[in-house]
Amino acid sequence: MGMAFLGVTLYDMFEAQAEESKEESTEQLLSQTSINLETYLRSMRLISDSMYYSVIKESDLSVDTLDTQMNLLYEANKDNLISISCYTKNGERVASVPFVTGKESEMITSQDWFAEALEEPENFHFSTPHVQNQFDNSTYRYYWVVSLSRAVELTMNGRTTQGVLVIDMNYSSMEHLFKKLNKEMTSEYVYLCNSDGEIIYHPKQNLLYAGLAEENNEKAAGYSDGSTQETFRGERRHVNVKTVGYTGWKIVAVRPDSEIGLGFSQTKYFVIIIVCIVVLAMIIINILISKNVTRPLERLTKSVKVRDNGILDENIYVGGSTEVEYLGKTLKDAAEKMRALLDDFMAEEKAKRRTELDALQSQINPHFLYNTLDSIVWMIEADNNKDAVFMIKELASLFRISLSRGKTIIRVEDEFRHAKNYMNIQKVRYKNKFEVTFDMEEEIADASIVKLVIQPILENAIEYGVSSMDGEGEIKVCGYRKEDDIFIEVKDNGIGMPEEVSQRLLTEENRVQTRGSGVGLINVHKRIQLRFGEEYGLCIMSEPDQGTTVVIHLPYREMGGEAVGK
Amino acid sequence: MGNRIYIILLALFLGSILAWASYRLLHTDEDRKTYEVSVVLHDAGSDRYIACRQGMEAAAADYGITLTVLSSTDMADTVKREVKKGVDGLIVEPDGTLALQKYLREKTNALNLVLYNSDIEPAEIYPSVTPDNKEVGNLLYQALVDRYGTADGNLTGTRIAVVLINGGDPAVVERYESFMELVEDKDALWLNEIRGEKEIDGKLVPYLKSGAYDVVVSFDSKTAELCIDAVNEADVAGNVGIICEGYSEQVIYYLDKGVVTEVVLPNEFSMGYATIDALHKKITTGSFAGKTPEIKLYRVTKENLYDPEIEKIVFPLAQ
Numbered sequence: 001m002g003m004a005f006l007g008v009t010l011y012d013m014f015e016a017q018a019e020e021s022k023e024e025s026t027e028q029l030l031s032q033t034s035i036n037l038e039t040y041l042r043s044m045r046l047i048s049d050s051m052y053y054s055v056i057k058e059s060d061l062s063v064d065t066l067d068t069q070m071n072l073l074y075e076a077n078k079d080n081l082i083s084i085s086c087y088t089k090n091g092e093r094v095a096s097v098p099f100v101t102g103k104e105s106e107m108i109t110s111q112d113w114f115a116e117a118l119e120e121p122e123n124f125h126f127s128t129p130h131v132q133n134q135f136d137n138s139t140y141r142y143y144w145v146v147s148l149s150r151a152v153e154l155t156m157n158g159r160t161t162q163g164v165l166v167i168d169m170n171y172s173s174m175e176h177l178f179k180k181l182n183k184e185m186t187s188e189y190v191y192l193c194n195s196d197g198e199i200i201y202h203p204k205q206n207l208l209y210a211g212l213a214e215e216n217n218e219k220a221a222g223y224s225d226g227s228t229q230e231t232f233r234g235e236r237r238h239v240n241v242k243t244v245g246y247t248g249w250k251i252v253a254v255r256p257d258s259e260i261g262l263g264f265s266q267t268k269y270f271v272i273i274i275v276c277i278v279v280l281a282m283i284i285i286n287i288l289i290s291k292n293v294t295r296p297l298e299r300l301t302k303s304v305k306v307r308d309n310g311i312l313d314e315n316i317y318v319g320g321s322t323e324v325e326y327l328g329k330t331l332k333d334a335a336e337k338m339r340a341l342l343d344d345f346m347a348e349e350k351a352k353r354r355t356e357l358d359a360l361q362s363q364i365n366p367h368f369l370y371n372t373l374d375s376i377v378w379m380i381e382a383d384n385n386k387d388a389v390f391m392i393k394e395l396a397s398l399f400r401i402s403l404s405r406g407k408t409i410i411r412v413e414d415e416f417r418h419a420k421n422y423m424n425i426q427k428v429r430y431k432n433k434f435e436v437t438f439d440m441e442e443e444i445a446d447a448s449i450v451k452l453v454i455q456p457i458l459e460n461a462i463e464y465g466v467s468s469m470d471g472e473g474e475i476k477v478c479g480y481r482k483e484d485d486i487f488i489e490v491k492d493n494g495i496g497m498p499e500e501v502s503q504r505l506l507t508e509e510n511r512v513q514t515r516g517s518g519v520g521l522i523n524v525h526k527r528i529q530l531r532f533g534e535e536y537g538l539c540i541m542s543e544p545d546q547g548t549t550v551v552i553h554l555p556y557r558e559m560g561g562e563a564v565g566k
Numbered sequence: 567m568g569n570r571i572y573i574i575l576l577a578l579f580l581g582s583i584l585a586w587a588s589y590r591l592l593h594t595d596e597d598r599k600t601y602e603v604s605v606v607l608h609d610a611g612s613d614r615y616i617a618c619r620q621g622m623e624a625a626a627a628d629y630g631i632t633l634t635v636l637s638s639t640d641m642a643d644t645v646k647r648e649v650k651k652g653v654d655g656l657i658v659e660p661d662g663t664l665a666l667q668k669y670l671r672e673k674t675n676a677l678n679l680v681l682y683n684s685d686i687e688p689a690e691i692y693p694s695v696t697p698d699n700k701e702v703g704n705l706l707y708q709a710l711v712d713r714y715g716t717a718d719g720n721l722t723g724t725r726i727a728v729v730l731i732n733g734g735d736p737a738v739v740e741r742y743e744s745f746m747e748l749v750e751d752k753d754a755l756w757l758n759e760i761r762g763e764k765e766i767d768g769k770l771v772p773y774l775k776s777g778a779y780d781v782v783v784s785f786d787s788k789t790a791e792l793c794i795d796a797v798n799e800a801d802v803a804g805n806v807g808i809i810c811e812g813y814s815e816q817v818i819y820y821l822d823k824g825v826v827t828e829v830v831l832p833n834e835f836s837m838g839y840a841t842i843d844a845l846h847k848k849i850t851t852g853s854f855a856g857k858t859p860e861i862k863l864y865r866v867t868k869e870n871l872y873d874p875e876i877e878k879i880v881f882p883l884a885q
Contacts, residue, residue: 133872140613140815140879204876206620206621206835206883209875209878209879209883210836210879211614212839248760260743266591269588269590270587272587273584273591276580276583276584280581284572294775555595
């Protein structure tokens, strides 16, 4: 569209400029023609003046003749003249060259050039073209002439009388001038008319006379010099007019608008061809460029969509132009990173599930359960129903919190209760070989904690710390908040362990099934880290014979929702 | 997909514009194609054809036609020869011979041909440019009546010589017959027919000398010239009028001198132009409209010879 618009605009501009320069050229041509015609007409007037002032006025016709000088003047200008003749006011021939046999005087006086000369004796009179009708030309030839006539004073016997001097100019001289001019012009033509619009010369004069053509000459004669637009017989035309001095004749140049278009037709087609070629070339280039960009983008989009639909093995397309290739590479890297992250996440979730399952599994350890149930049976058999009920209640609470309706995160208070339930059961089983105290800051009661983290530590504390201390063992569990962290310490005054042992406890090499649940500390540590991050977890401090302190480090996060157990 | 269809359509559209513009660019000159046309006339060099030829040349310039003008005494032979040359069109002034008529009838659809100043039977075969010859006869009769007759069109007491030399020319015959039809029962004192060139010297001149005629009527310019010569030879110019049809420089000269009383002239420039116009139409479209539009006829006398309208017809500018 842009190219088409540009082509049309440029063509219009070119056409306008060409028209303008054509206009200027026409003006110049008309001016030059006017000068040439004026020069020609002036020379005719000079001949007339010469004949009158140098010959006629100096002669007395009763004794002198005009023929000799008239003949000289004629001979000097015969290329442009048909004849020179002089008549009395009655139409009688005084002198004439080259023809001598004149027509009857009535025929002379009836002619327009004669009558006009006598009507306005002070002026020259230029007639319109007509057939010379003064002489009897036995060669049968006829001449088209333009008559330049003037009134003259004839002297005869000392008395002056009026007469008419007429110079018959050869019409073909003027015709030749305009024929040459019209030949030079391509899309326009030029004609000559008098001030009344009567045609003096027209390239299609005969057609006009025969009624086979028409011209707007009468109207054009009324135009002032310069350029005018007119509409004639439905055709728009450009008309330039130039007035010839003295005679009032008008040189009229006519340029039909349709001819202007014809002149530019080749240029117009050429412009159309160029515009079409350029637009086609642009389309082809665009297609090629698009293919270099669009197709790779389509392939890239397709491969991304495929991956989006879950086919993760699909390779992201990398190719095409530099930008598309870069985009593909970036998307591929992003996809691979996402894949890795997803894998890590999946692995993490898997590990989480595994550890949680392990932890849960440890709580449903058959050994713990039927040892506890054994104790309950023993109590019932011993009619110690009260303690049996207590044990059953503690066990129920323990399992209730262990299950926690499937939740992984519970309140700190519930975890403490769970630990208490466990320890109450263990105290009975271990026949109160140790004492346990729980100290939890109220502030952390509603904070969240991964379930089943205190119990395994207590289990270890019992198993590896105080079980052999015979009543002197102490286990303290305290929980407190420090800034944005929660710390839960399980401290025992048991036998402790060397540092290297305590450091190994939280590594994978220590994942060894023991008498308890066996997973214990590593499981707790891992679960805390999986849930809250690697900066959290367990910290074990121990010295032989000094006891062991296991610190559970958690972030302080408030729990939402109801408590699990009562 | 939509975009692809759009691009294909656009490319097709541009391609067709390109093809059209290229064709037009390469064939701009076809609009100005020129044609070769031969014009076969009875006597092409005669001055009676000046106006006609000027009209033909003006039309030829307008239509890009190159003219070759030929004279012929054996029309059929000349026409066959030109056809063989392979010209694009022909203009023929029929001579009334059977050979030409037969040839033209045979070649009805094969020739781009226009008949000038006459026709052949049937008239619908070829386009023809001819004045209304019946009307010419009528105008000659009118001229006779205006000069020599009464108000009611009677020619009582008038002695008329009717000169018919070119009896083979169908146009001349048509004018003659039209004239005779009108004049025969108009009580002319004497209506005498002069037929053939031999009778000019043998019959017309002696009768003119003897004062036997008031007026001489002829139907073509060649005959008119002979009549003028006869009147001059008989030294009766001014006493015996000549009423004739047809242009020639001699006829006009003697009209101007008053020897010829009146001339009936068709607008021969228009005829020439109309002939080429009709031929161009035939060549380019294959169609023609039969007889040409009306050709204006003029009654030219010494009095109106130099009237602006008449002088332009009688003395066409040599452009």
